[in-house]
Amino acid sequence: MTTDVLILGAGSAGCILANRLSADPARRVTLVEAGGFPTDPDIFDPAMWPMIQRRPYDWDYRTVPQPGTAGRVHHWARGRMVGGSSGLHAMFHLRGHPADFDRWGAMTGDAGWSYDALLPHFRATEGYATETPLHGARGEMPVTIPEAETHPLVRSYIEGWQELGLPRLPDHNGREVIGAAPNALMIRDGRRVTTGEAFLRPVLGRPNLTVITGAEVHRLRIASGRVTGVEIRTPEGDTVLAAGQVILSMGTIGDPLLLMRSGVGDPGVLAAAGVPCRVERHALGRNLHDHMLGAGVVCRARRPVAPSRLQHSESLAYQSSRGLDVHTGAPDIVVGCVVAPSVSECFPMPGPGETFTLLFGVTHPTSRGELAITGPDLADAPRIDPRYLSTDHDRTAFRAALDRARMVAGTRAMRDWNGGEILPGPGMRDLDDFIQRAAITHHHPVATCAMGASDDAVVRPDLSLRGLDNVSVVDASVIPAIPCGPIHAAVMAIAQKFAAGQG
Secondary structure (H helix, E strand, C coil): CCCEEEEEECCCCCCHHHHCCCCCCCEEEECCCCEECCCCHHCHHHHHHCCCCCCCCCCCCCCCCEEEEEEHHCEEEEECCCCCCHCCCCCCCCCCCCHHHHHHHHHCHHHHHHHHHHHHHHHHHHHHCCCCCCEECCCCEEEEECCCCCHHHHHHHHHHHHHHHEECCCCCCCCCEEEEEEEECCEEEECCHHCCCCCCHCCCCCCCCCCCCCCEEEEEEEECCCEEEEEEEEECCEEEEEEEEEEEHHHHHHHHHHHHHCCEECCHHHHHHCCCCCCCECCCCEEEEEEEEEEEEEEEEECCCCCEECCCCCCEEEEEECCCCCCCCCCCEEEEEECCCCCCCCCCCCCCEEEEEEEEEEECCCCCCCEECCCCCCCCCCCEEEEEEEEEHHHHHHHHHHHHHHHHHHHHHHHHCCEEECCCCCCCCCCCHHHHHHEECCCCCCCCCEEECCCCCCCCCEEEEECCEEEEECCCHHHHCCCCCCCCCHHHHHHHHHCCCCC
16 A cells, blocks of 8 residues: 555644645545554543553553662553543643743754744644634634632642742743643543544545554665655554655654664664664664652541542642742742542552642653663563653752642641641651652653754654654654653644644
8 A cells, every 4th residue: 555644653643643734635644553543431531530541542561660769660651542642641731831942942953943933833733712822722622721610629729829929820821831720621521632533533534534543563664765665563464555755653652662673773772672773873762751740748638529520630830949939931840739649559549538639740850761672573562761760850859849749738728628648748757768659650751752953863853754764753752852741732733833844
């Protein structure tokens, strides 16, 4: 089978690419996805997050044991379905601080990645109720800012931050991010909206768009600096697809694994896995980093905590560790309010309705890891090593974030809710040990195919892959440095920007 554009991965970026690129009826577009269209109703029930992880539509990757988190192995949920991880994530719509994207512009030498240049692409995907210079209302992805649905506990939590001097923001998608606000959510009529539902399903009838589901991508066939075919494995058997343009949108884990199985990467890594090197890319799979949260400061509730009407984690408060009087610039720590118990596997889970949790984390971690294949086949599990909490910066910032979480729990505004700290508990003396055991992934891995100006960078600023003439990479793997917030809004903007540049 031959097509003009072959998109590998129908996730948060791939669904947008399929929509935008197939809008030209003269362009034949084929989209390939390992999973299927989601049928489990729990996926679309916001209250079921995060209980839907580790089901068949979750790749459920696992890290190697992490010395920085007490030797623990971390499960990395990644969506194996049309819509990808937008079917598993917490439904947040938070872009990040403008400085995060201006940094991308500096790292790539391309001002097109600055915040002001990206803003039209953010807005083009957004469906806010009201259009403003900073918010789009004509895009396919609904963005809801809760008001009446906000839990009374969360209202008190936001008031607690105001009591401490932190601003109350309408949402976190303005030019300043430091402050507390209800989380903007990708929910419509009480239902999760995935990129598959928002962008792909409405255009499935286009005659120039073909969607192949249940198909795993094994490897790329490479000759003379080009991909000449893509080997696909389906229940009906193996097949080869060909295209003039191949776009990798399999994510931060899937993209480098596919490239490595195909002979692209560090020759030493490939040789250890039994794969001949065809294209040297020493940076492939490196620079891996992720947001973590401490789970958490758990407080006994003075009164019953009713279930959230949204998705449990209703508000984030971004801030500077330099002081609560710092209200401008990029934040470096964050505290979130969860209307439920939330702990790592190291601690017993309290009963529902009896406690609430304040998560705490670091917005711009400096720990960097890597991932690699361990063999040439799809069944060979990858080696994923994020090297969590391996820098003094991250450990120090985590302690500051923990202090702030405990601080807001002790405010007058929270007095009617806080019946006493269960975790880490007043008797806990070694807070570093607690953080190591409490830290969990926020499910935001990035940068394994990072774009950059240097010839050493895996991807050019236009997202073309160095070393293969007809391949581009479009998803979270190209992010060179993580923004302060959840990455989904940025991934949508990346896909929108790339598609807009294809004519």
